[in-house]
Amino acid sequence: MKHNFGAGPCILPQEVFKQASAGVLNFNDTGLSILEISHRATEFIAVMDEAVSLVKELLNVPEGYSVLFLQGGASLQFAMVAMNLLGEGQTAAYLETGMWAKKALAEAKILGNVNVVATSKEANFNYIPKDYSIPADSAYFHVTSNNTIFGTQMQSFPQSPVAMVSDMSSDIFSREINVADFGLIYAGAQKNIGPAGATLVIVKDEILGKVYRQIPSMLNYKTHIEGESMYNTPPVFSVFVSMLNLRWLKAKGGVAQIQIENEAKAKALYTEIDRNPFFKGTTAVEDRSKMSVCFVMENPDHEKAFLKLAEEKGCVGIKGHRSVGGFRASLYNALPITSVHVLVDAMQEFEEKFKN
């Protein structure tokens, strides 16, 4: 039995794996594999429609927003956001909270001006800046809702005088959000949505079409809105499995219910980190991420031994990113709380063994 704490691509529900595996042999009783059917087939159009509907339902997406399944991951969105929203001579506001935020603003700089309204770079991104203002003449304001590498998460979003754009790759569908607060939300699928290869975009239609730049068709959100995510061949299998996973989330009780479970998982782990004298958290307590729990050991020499012990218990993917070190336990939606208990037990066993 493996307990998959990997940062992504990451664990999805076991029943989704079973359904996906079956669909590769015989999709929807067509006698054909999901891998060999046309994306224009009625059966696949139904999959895409259901995936989009589930996103709208689970996140309570208001009227006036389009939901798209694209390709290229958040990294392509870094460029597409600027290409579609940052007009010539305009400036976009960015909150710099980690490596992904840095990459996002670097891409925007290729196309226009960037104003970093606040950064926590000086503290190795171990907190979320809160004291800043967003100029009302910004083209948009960009935030990264959860920072996988540094283990911080925005617990609330500021009131923005301009369209707020958020990279939610690592916490979308993990907690309730108010979509109406955002102009655009994007997320690589490979955490709480589905397998790598699909990218979710939720965009308020009225913010588009305001820059005069000529945009290649594939990089223009309007192309994909008109084409209903079928302008060209979509990543069929990734959309199919995303649909299965969103069905699972709905059956579980939706985002409100998974949020309760995610909070319980995070609480169990942070409680142990704070209690156990061998471990400590790496971030400001009020900014702790409920998806990406980063921690180190009081004595770094212990880390190798603890990693070995945790792996013996079946815990995989807990090694921290090199820029923080230590450990990172990702607690995505599909990770059961029993896996967290196994990790906590390993921490307690380590304490017992080394306390004298």
Next chain:
Amino acid sequence: MKHNFGAGPCILPQEVFKQASAGVLNFNDTGLSILEISHRATEFIAVMDEAVSLVKELLNVPEGYSVLFLQGGASLQFAMVAMNLLGEGQTAAYLETGMWAKKALAEAKILGNVNVVATSKEANFNYIPKDYSIPADSAYFHVTSNNTIFGTQMQSFPQSPVAMVSDMSSDIFSREINVADFGLIYAGAQKNIGPAGATLVIVKDEILGKVYRQIPSMLNYKTHIEGESMYNTPPVFSVFVSMLNLRWLKAKGGVAQIQIENEAKAKALYTEIDRNPFFKGTTAVEDRSKMSVCFVMENPDHEKAFLKLAEEKGCVGIKGHRSVGGFRASLYNALPITSVHVLVDAMQEFEEKFKN
């Protein structure tokens, strides 16, 4: 038993479906699904390396070329090719042989000047123009090797004084090519490579880096060469299944062997089209595609009845594109010749039934 003549996403070998399905439950005996492993895991890096090696081996890719697995399909390549190769003030030469060629050149026009060196538009693209010259000061020369909608295929490629770029989405790996004749080859995976969601690019390194445009990282071939197709999370499952499919092709005897089989399949079907008085081909005989066989009926009123008969025999995906009408049988690598025989039998049965 279904006979899948779909234009793409299309049939892959049954054993590849079985291996892919098993990998979704337990990849490579890791106890984890291929959908939940990190793309940085040793086991997946091995998959990516093998996929790239198989491409190099099967196509005999010379030194000095990079092989990439990207996202976005050929449609994103239409823009990336121009972004990376068409400098300001330069002109790119395009051969206009069908809808995909038109789309490719339309995207290039967004970024620079396009010179259509020849077109068969006036004849609804039912032949490949051969009498044209390629200006030696062109940034590159672009061709579409196989035209799925119109059923034509370049049987040979011209000598080009500048880097030749080819969209080979629908015939790569179906026949031997000389990669050294090309500066860049690209192909959406979803015909002879693997499932939708991955895009193969083979690029001669020395043609890159010659334009002064600032290119967003994800759209710059150099980014992906440096990142070895892992600059960001790749489409893990699509690459995995592509690797399985290329392994299958190698085990079958490689491209030379599959070319023999593809020629036999095409011959069987074209022979019947030419013999059977109820059917006729739609393209110039010398330009007939061995992958995309387009044909109509002498009496269009018969088409509905024939489609019904073919479907009763298990033939799916044979309806022609609306711009040509009639039928299109795609004979991709994984389609067995027995499926072609079933279709030919249906044509003969139709003839018997209606000849009086």
